[in-house]
Amino acid sequence: MIKYEGRNYSLDQNETVLDCLLRHGIAPPYSCKSGLCHTCLMRATQGTPTSDSQKGLKQSQISQNYFLGCACVPNEFMDITLPNSEAFRSITTVLNIAQLNDSVLRLRLKKPDNFNYFAGQYVTIYNNNGIGRSYSLASVPGTDDFLEFHIQVIPNGTVSNWIKQAVSVDDSITIGEAIGSGIYTNDNLKQSIALIGTGTGLAPLYGILRTALLKQHKGDIRLYHGSRSSANLYLQDALQQLANEHSAFTYIPCISGAEPLPEALTAGRANDVALKDIVNFKKWRVYLCGNADMVKASKRSIFLAGASMQDISADPFAHA
Template identity: 35%
Template sequence: MPDLRVAERCLQVEVARNLLDALLDGGVAVPYSCRAGSCHACLVRCVRGEPLDAKPEALDQASREQGWRLACQCRIVDDLAVEVFDPQRDGRPARIAACDWLSPTVLRLRLAPQQPLRYRAGQHLVLWTESGIARPYSLASLPAEDPWLEFHLDCRLSGAFSDAARHFQPGDAVRLGELRGGALHYDADWQHRPLWLMAAGTGLAPLYGVLREALRQDHQGTIRVLHLAHEAGEHYLADSLGELAASHPQVQVELIAAADLAAALAELRLVSRQTIALLCGHPTSVEAFARRLYLAGLPRNQVFADVFLPHAR
């Protein structure tokens, strides 16, 4: 049986055991969320030995050369020694510039990084509290216009990070993990094509950034924004979206409550097969959006989706 070493701890594990599962079962605190190699919350550094990596392309070459691996995508095939991601050593420092409630359950967090961060609309970051709680969140800010990094935290349900976030104060320190691309972005080649942005809950955060980027680049096609919320009071960016629609005639905004989703989707009609659709939110909602678009005749390669998974405790 291979040995798995973490600091002074030595664990004996079965051959081909998933690295993340072995660490968690051994009492090693490793944050995780998607288990699909997308969120990058479960980064570990291999200091001796090499696991079998099912998704090497998920990390850039520089990160891999430094020994970083995604624990959820690796299996232990021989003796292995790893270091877990240490936000104090490996993360980038930032301070909370502002935090306020956009609705009873959505907290807007604005961070000021110690060093400027290069990113694009639609990307996401792993955020770390000072106590070592981590979770990936999508950026709602726009690098060309906003001096802060903005995130919209869904605090409707209890979760380790969201529970901690309820007590955040301006000036508090946080750490930033790895910046990820994600599936959501704006492409200048889409400028004259219809653009549909379909979000559930705080899945609106990255799409709000993409919307503003499209307008910044003077998007000429129609932009249809659909936001699904549990109830009317949770359309937390209704005013901001309304202001954008009032000043940009190509923008159409639809606010839908969960009880009305089936009827709203049934009424969706494709005006052009050139439409580009970006979807984000809970997997169930994203699946419902995608299914309706498929039935409406939109080619799958014109649909880009990112899902927000439930909180990991």
């Protein structure tokens, strides 16, 4: 049993708090339903949230009984409230919107004061109805004085289409805090790094790559960026330029669809090309981002190819 806004609701067996509320016609904010985006953050004013539902939250949130509604199958009575809508959010300004290819936008926002992040993390961007979706940061803190996002515009997508149709330079926009543990750590500068992403999965990898180069990473860095067609690749010139300037970095754009390819492009899916190329991932650090099925399948195959689980960071762009 849970209590929400003064009313009791019974949960079905193994039902999450979020699913129970949705089944009763209540629509708290949510997006990925996978414990990733933190849009469904809730707080228990009575009862203790399960530890699974607090994975990835900050210690200060855990100690105040915050939890993720989509990941919480309660094992005791809980009285639940939503966080104050201003908590953990900042209002900022749109600096620039540009087209990176036919369907991907580059959105640059002013970095709010006291907004801290690591390259590779993601934030929730809220539309003017308060509906939020996660978008990965492509910018590098301390180097870029803006926050950069790469947004794949989904036909009829609530938030991505809103950004395309309704957002203009100088508009105010609400964002959440930066979250996610797929970040570059320079504790082993000699470790080889594989960055594998599809579509806008390039966004966090672009931030991680540039951070590693700035920290003068010494090991091999290979970026496999996958796309169905060559027209859907983006940032090719900037990435090739970085590869020309840094001998340790190799850029491998991969095309999975059937089309005649120039020599600079590799045929195949990015994850397959990486597995064929590297073969043994023992001691490699691996970052996987983008299509959720690709990320899930690759995490397993790269582990089976020798990488240790703690060296694999996976950010599936999951959607409910």
